[in-house]
Amino acid sequence: METKETTRSINLTERVYQELRESILSGKYAEGAALTELGIAKALDVSRTPVREALHQLEQEELVELRPNRGAIVKGITIDDIRDIYEIRSLIEGLAAARVAEQAAPEELDQLEETLDLTQFYLERENYEKLESMDGRFHQQLYEMCRSRMLRRILKDLHNYVGRSRGASLKTEGRAQESIKEHRRVLEAMRAHDPELAKEYMTQHVLNTRTNLQRIYQGQQEK
Amino acid sequence: METKETTRSINLTERVYQELRESILSGKYAEGAALTELGIAKALDVSRTPVREALHQLEQEELVELRPNRGAIVKGITIDDIRDIYEIRSLIEGLAAARVAEQAAPEELDQLEETLDLTQFYLERENYEKLESMDGRFHQQLYEMCRSRMLRRILKDLHNYVGRSRGASLKTEGRAQESIKEHRRVLEAMRAHDPELAKEYMTQHVLNTRTNLQRIYQGQQEK
DNA sequence: CAAAGAAAATGTGGATACAGTAAAGGAATT
DNA sequence: AATTCCTTTACTGTATCCACATTTTCTTTG
Numbered sequence: 034m035e036t037k038e039t040t041r042s043i044n045l046t047e048r049v050y051q052e053l054r055e056s057i058l059s060g061k062y063a064e065g066a067a068l069t070e071l072g073i074a075k076a077l078d079v080s081r082t083p084v085r086e087a088l089h090q091l092e093q094e095e096l097v098e099l100r101p102n103r104g105a106i107v108k109g110i111t112i113d114d115i116r117d118i119y120e121i122r123s124l125i126e127g128l129a130a131a132r133v134a135e136q137a138a139p140e141e142l143d144q145l146e147e148t149l150d151l152t153q154f155y156l157e158r159e160n161y162e163k164l165e166s167m168d169g170r171f172h173q174q175l176y177e178m179c180r181s182r183m184l185r186r187i188l189k190d191l192h193n194y195v196g197r198s199r200g201a202s203l204k205t206e207g208r209a210q211e212s213i214k215e216h217r218r219v220l221e222a223m224r225a226h227d228p229e230l231a232k233e234y235m236t237q238h239v240l241n242t243r244t245n246l247q248r249i250y251q252g253q254q255e256k
Numbered sequence: 257m258e259t260k261e262t263t264r265s266i267n268l269t270e271r272v273y274q275e276l277r278e279s280i281l282s283g284k285y286a287e288g289a290a291l292t293e294l295g296i297a298k299a300l301d302v303s304r305t306p307v308r309e310a311l312h313q314l315e316q317e318e319l320v321e322l323r324p325n326r327g328a329i330v331k332g333i334t335i336d337d338i339r340d341i342y343e344i345r346s347l348i349e350g351l352a353a354a355r356v357a358e359q360a361a362p363e364e365l366d367q368l369e370e371t372l373d374l375t376q377f378y379l380e381r382e383n384y385e386k387l388e389s390m391d392g393r394f395h396q397q398l399y400e401m402c403r404s405r406m407l408r409r410i411l412k413d414l415h416n417y418v419g420r421s422r423g424a425s426l427k428t429e430g431r432a433q434e435s436i437k438e439h440r441r442v443l444e445a446m447r448a449h450d451p452e453l454a455k456e457y458m459t460q461h462v463l464n465t466r467t468n469l470q471r472i473y474q475g476q477q478e479k
Numbered sequence: 480c481a482a483a484g485a486a487a488a489t490g491t492g493g494a495t496a497c498a499g500t501a502a503a504g505g506a507a508t509t
Numbered sequence: 510a511a512t513t514c515c516t517t518t519a520c521t522g523t524a525t526c527c528a529c530a531t532t533t534t535c536t537t538t539g
Contacts, residue, residue, distance in 0.1 A: 044324070044522065069490065080524045085491085089309060093316055095405060101267070102491050102530050117406040124347045182318060183340040187410055194406075267492065292520065303494045308521085325500050325521045 045079050050087035052077065057096050057107055058197060064109040068097065094190075112250055115198050118191045119243035126172075126239050127232035129179040129188060134223040134231035141178050145220050148174060149213060156209050164209060165200045171216055202245050215241065268302050273310035275300065280319050280330055281420060287332040291320065317413070335473055338421050341414045342466035349395075349462050350455035352402040352411060357446040357454035364401050368443050371397060372436060379432050387432060388423045394439055425468050438464065 053073070056062045074084045088105050091097045097105045133141075148171045155163040169192065176188045203209045215238040222231035276296070279285045297307045311328050314320045320328040356364075375390040392415065399411045426432045438461040445454035 046522085071490075081491090082523055082525090086309065086312060089312070090316065093313065095409060099491095103532090104490065114405055117404045120351070121348055121406060121410065124351070125344055128343065128347070181340045182337055183344060183414070186318060187344065187413075190410075191406065269492085294520075304521090305493050305495090322521095323501095325519095326502080327520065 045083040046086045049073070049077055049079060049083045050090050053087055053091060054096065057091070057109055058194075060109070062107045062109075064107055066107045068105045068107065070104075094193075110194055115195060115246065116243075118195055119239060119246065122188070122191055123236055123239040123243065125184065126188060127236035129175060129181070129184050130219055130223070130235035131228035131232040132179040132181060132184070133175055134226055134228040136180055137178050137223060141174075142220065142224055145171060145174055145178075145223075149216055149220065152209075152213050152216070156213065161200070161204060165196075165203055168199060168203060168209075168212060168216075169196065198246055199242075201249055202242055205245060205249065208245055212238070212242070268306040269309040272296070272300055272302060272306045273313050276310055276314060277319065280314070280332055281417070283332070285330045285332075287330055289330045291328040291330065293327075317416075333417055338418060338469065339466075341418055342462060342469065345411070345414055346459055346462040346466065348407065349411060350459035352398055352404070352407050353442055353446070353458035354451035354455040355402040355404060355407070356398055357449055357451040359403055360401050360446060364397075365443065365446055368394060368397055368401075368446075372439055372443065375436055375439070379436065384423070384427060388419075388426055391422060391426060391432075391435060391439075392419070421469055422465075424472055425465055428468060428472065431468055435461070435465070 053062075053068075062068070068088070070081045070084045070088065073088075074081045077084070088097060088099065092099045092105070096108055096110075098108055099105050148167055152164060152167040152171070155161075155167055172192055173189065176185045176192070179185060179188075203212065215234065219231055219234045219238065222234055276285075276291075285291070291311070293304045293307045293311065296311075297304045300307070311320060311322060315322045315328070319331055319333070321331055322328050371390055371394045375387060375394070378384075378386040378390055395415055396412065399408045399415070402408060402411075426435065438457065442454055442457045442461065445457055
């Protein structure tokens with residue numbers, strides 16, 4: 034009846050997946066690096082099975098390329114990918130915001146508000162890691178609330194890729210404060226159940242972030 | 257050294273995946289049906305390994321729900337999903353068309369033209385199966401040509417879901433001919449390297465298909 | 480010395496074995 | 510009769526094993 038040794042709360046495949054994904058997105062595994070199932074399995078001290086499944090998942094996200102009988106190579110993501118992601122999001126994330134404005138319950142909107150308050154809190158304490166995570170949470174919560182399986186799928190998928198960029202964007206002078214303001218505007222429009230306005234504000238927010246990122250990546254031509 | 261028995265040209269996981277997917281999308285496995293790895297493995301006469309991997313892929317597409325230690329249940333797709341898919345496509349497929357208009361090589365556009373000619377051919381012979389497949393090919397080819405990994409990913413993904421609907425749409429009086437015409441307009445705009453026009457025509461095409469589908473699903477409230 | 484080809488090394492695809500977990504059903508207890 | 514607990518059963522999660530494909534290395538031969 035006592036607490037069992039449940040150190041590994043979640044399954045191994047998921048853990049391996051998260052770890053690999055993180056390593057790729059953070060650049061720890063460089064573009065083009067070759068990965069072998071056995072190599073990773075040994076490094077993480079698990080059997081080949083979970084590694085295999087994790088690699089297959091990563092292949093579906095196009096973060097690695099699986100060559101039959103020849104192992105996997107890392108694909109990573111490029112600046113062009115990021116540019117495209119923001120362009121696509123600018124087109125459809127407004128739609129998600131509009132859906133939320135139409136259908137969300139007040140308690141759901143309260144949740145969003147809490148997230149914004151927390152964001153403000155971490156900004157004031159200059160805790161950039163938390164700040165970034167909260168900024169992301171706002172969007173993720175929104176995706177969960179939009180009541181469209183397809184929108185949720187796509188937006189979550191895209192969102193997953195841009196973690197690092199979002200962090201970079203929020204660190205530029207004044208952008209975080211501005212971003213919070215933009216989020217709040219969106220939330221207000223949702224509270225007023227005004228889909229059109231929510232859409233417009235959200236679209237503008239994504240575009241602003243994109244513009245800000247462009248400024249950052251300009252000149253610095255690193256991957 | 258002689259030719260070996262290479263009947264299984266492609267790998268098993270892929271085969272199982274295709275088969276399951278088809279069964280779900282065609283409604284052979286009803287919504288909510290319970291699937292077990294072993295059950296499917298026996299039915300298809302393979303081991304659990306490929307079945308398992310196939311199920312995981314289907315889970316990522318949200319076509320099944322995987323409950324830890326309890327098996328999978330079929331989720332299928334709903335009319336609402338389809339409606340959303342067309343709405344999303346109406347927003348971003350135009351972008352893909354614009355990219356192609358900007359960047360495609362003449363030989364690529366020739367390929368598209370061939371597909372359109374074939375579509376016309378099958379329409380005249382009232383071979384609806386081929387017709388549907390060609391109509392899909394036009395879009396798929398376009399996705400391959402748009403030179404954006406993210407756009408390609410999303411659009412292919414969405415496209416995969418709507419096979420049946422597209423078939424239904426093309427069978428309505430006159431719609432196939434109209435659809436070909438709309439495709440041709442898009443292609444002409446691409447040949448003229450006019451991104452704006454290509455985008456507009458493509459967007460209109462998707463919207464028209466959606467409208468047509470709405471007419472079909474109206475009244476008939478089947479899944 | 481070069482080229483061809485055998486053989487070893489490395490790696491995945493797929494099958495199977497085994498352990499652990501969640502639901503279900505029945506016996507025991509109240 | 511209802512509730513709790515134990516056993517059974519039906520699964521999945523993970524490890525391991527074998528077969529085959531591919532690449533590399535080494536050897537042999539002209």
